[in-house]
Amino acid sequence: MEKLKQVLCPLSVMALLLAVWSAATPKSESGIFPAPLQVVAGVVELVQDGTLWGHIGASLARVGVGFCMALACAIPLGLWMGRQHIVYVTLNPVMQVFRPISPIAWIPLAILWFGVGNASPVFLIFIAAVFPLILQTAAAVQTIDPRYLRAGANFGVSRGKLLRQVIIPAVLPEIIVGMRISLGVAWLVVVAAEMIALRSGLGYLIMDSRNAGNRYDLVVAAMIIIGLIGLLLDVATRRLERLKSVRWRYRTWQVAGSKVAKESLRDQRRGLVAGLQGEAGR
């Protein structure tokens, strides 16, 4: 019953939106804004002439390359910043300045440096993903529970083993969360970047459909496809959270909360006993 509710409630909201949309379109007499069925026809057209897969593939490839480059830079740098305080102090201010600059603001510079080919959107995706990933990783390393690092020191393991078996697994859950967030941002950015001058990609599809004869049915179709692919990317990274070696972090949050509460209660009680002992001693 609960499950049925969880499916039915969102479905009914979507149905309501569709109904309002189809009812409102003829009333608005705009002539350009498409009704739901026209959008469906537009998607069918894109699938049939084969261009849709090319656009999706181009966008995903740019995100894939830019995002992987960001991961390859951000994780080693984040680990280094997290472990070495002086590196953190040196680099953190620069990161904090770069981080709030919208990747969209980089578009003119990207065109200046990389032209209007594939390199520009890849660079923009890199910029969008790399700063949150670096800072998330560094923060995760700094908040590793010291008892795990102490255990590593106690057993006298090598630096390599400490990194592989303690530090990286300890921060992996946070890195996965960081990946989810930055992949979402990267997807937002690629569409914006492709609106500039490229000849492929979902962003290009939107601008091209508008410029080539106000095909707003294709504009809305592309928007919905972008939304659905973004959702799929999020679901895919969410699946990483189910890996056995990271699940400890996500599933113990609630349990850990209640444990902490219990422990602080016990500490209070112990303090009380110590107080009484002090009284008795006098």
Add this chain to the structure above:
Amino acid sequence: MRAKLVIQDVKKSFTSGGGTLPVVGGFSLTVDQGEFVAIVGPSGCGKSTLMNIIAGFEQPDSGTILVDGAVRGGPNSKGIMISQHGSVFPWLTVRQNVVFGLNEGDEMSKCAVADHYLAVVGLKGFERSYPHELSGGMLKRLEFARALAVRPGTIYMDEPFSGLDALASMLMRGELLRILAEERHTVLLITHDVEEAIHLADRILVLAPRPTVVQASFDVPFKHPRKLSSHDAQSLKENVLRELGLN
């Protein structure tokens, strides 16, 4: 018997906000090879700081610590610390946790050692489980297996059972004695539970409140298995409690 651990006049104080707070004020102790020494003291008396210094995690301001006749440097696998909150790695399986401490030999022999010690502590059959699938008592067993597997010589225990309920704690005490009967290690135990100390230790030290010094020392002459309800055990308990300021 030769001395495993010689601690001479160890002092430590912390500075905070301009003032200095002496925490350990001249602590000396000699522990023989294979001896089990329990340290009891009121809460917040600097017991844990003292243990961290002895185990090598913190440096004393002055005084010396000799382990097997050599000056103690940092922490190493010749003395394993088991603390209240535990430090089992949640991202490794039970077997991988024990293998973690083993730095020599090939994978096969490491796994064999790990499985042997998991069997010793009664975790046979859980080698592939993850720590979050175990109970609190089982986590303690895993912690002991990981410590024993490196044949440390000395085990430092900082209130190891206080995270467990009363029944599990009693059970683990019995298990610890059984394991120590098989493989003798030198043990230093910090506890606030006088009965636990009488149950386990050969000698009990009572610490004075901050700055920590040894206030009194009691030998526990009873043979294992010990009956805590016996007259002698009860009168020892009363003597220890009197030193702690309770009667």
